[in-house]
Amino acid sequence: EAGVxxxxxxxxxxxxxxxxxxxxxxxxxxxxxxxxQALGLGLxxxxxxxxxxxxxxxxxxxxxxxRQFPNYSxxxxxxxxxxxxxxxxxxxxxxxYEQYFGPGTRLTVT
Amino acid sequence: xxxxxxxxxxxxxxxGDSAVxxxxxxxxxxNYFPWYKQELGKRPQLIIxxxxxxxxxxxxxxxxxxxxxxxxxxxxxxxxxxxxxAVYFCAARSGAGSYQLTFGKGTKLSVIx
Numbered sequence: 001e002a003g004v005x006x007x008x009x010x011x012x013x014x015x016x017x018x019x020x021x022x023x024x025x026x027x028x029x030x031x032x033x034x035x036x037q038a039l040g041l042g043l044x045x046x047x048x049x050x051x052x053x054x055x056x057x058x059x060x061x062x063x064x065x066x067r068q069f070p071n072y073s074x075x076x077x078x079x080x081x082x083x084x085x086x087x088x089x090x091x092x093x094x095x096x097y098e099q100y101f102g103p104g105t106r107l108t109v110t
Numbered sequence: 111x112x113x114x115x116x117x118x119x120x121x122x123x124x125x126g127d128s129a130v131x132x133x134x135x136x137x138x139x140x141n142y143f144p145w146y147k148q149e150l151g152k153r154p155q156l157i158i159x160x161x162x163x164x165x166x167x168x169x170x171x172x173x174x175x176x177x178x179x180x181x182x183x184x185x186x187x188x189x190x191x192x193x194x195x196a197v198y199f200c201a202a203r204s205g206a207g208s209y210q211l212t213f214g215k216g217t218k219l220s221v222i223x
Contacts, residue, residue, distance in 0.1 A: 042216045043213045090153065097159070097203075103153050
């Protein structure tokens with residue numbers, strides 16, 4: 001069974017640009033979660049999508065947004081990039097209980 | 111909302127010793143408690159979980175215990191090995207139809223050979 005996949009693996013952007021990150025969940029999972037993990041720090045919850053709807057968002061500004069497609073894949077958009085947005089962005093999908101993470105996208109803002 | 115506190119933030123043990131990481135949660139409706147292991151440069155991996163109708167669960171050298179009354183749960187690793195060195199995260203899932211997990215801040219475990 002294929003796991004959670006994310007693309008791209010690495011992304012380098014300049015301050016002020018926009019970044020788009022993509023995630024495909026495990027087959028059969030309808031919920032997708034996005035987390036930000038700055039270097040050496042914990043998992044900061046960003047967004048939760050389920051059945052195409054945004055269910056909850058963490059304490060992040062509106063320039064962090066996303067969507068979920070009919071096939072349950074998801075994308076995260078970060079507008080007006082700032083240097084402190086540099087981090088590992090992890091996507092996870094879940095069924096009723098277990099939540100599994102993708103390999104992450106390393107975003108570097110210069 | 112749910113709040114999860116995790117202690118200690120760092121833990122060093124000698125190879126072969128046991129390690130214990132503790133977490134407390136605030137929402138008495140929480141019903142699912144997973145633990146993740148994150149090795150350097152890798153994704154968090156689910157290593158063990160426990161549901162609120164169970165007090166203890168074991169899988170080889172790791173075990174998790176849950177005390178619903180006190181609202182805390184713990185990860186126990188016995189006979190630690192160098193490959194157990196990683197950051198461990200606990201999490202809690204609130205009930206009421208939400209699948210969202212609230213994570214602790216993590217414990218960096220170092221196993222000294």
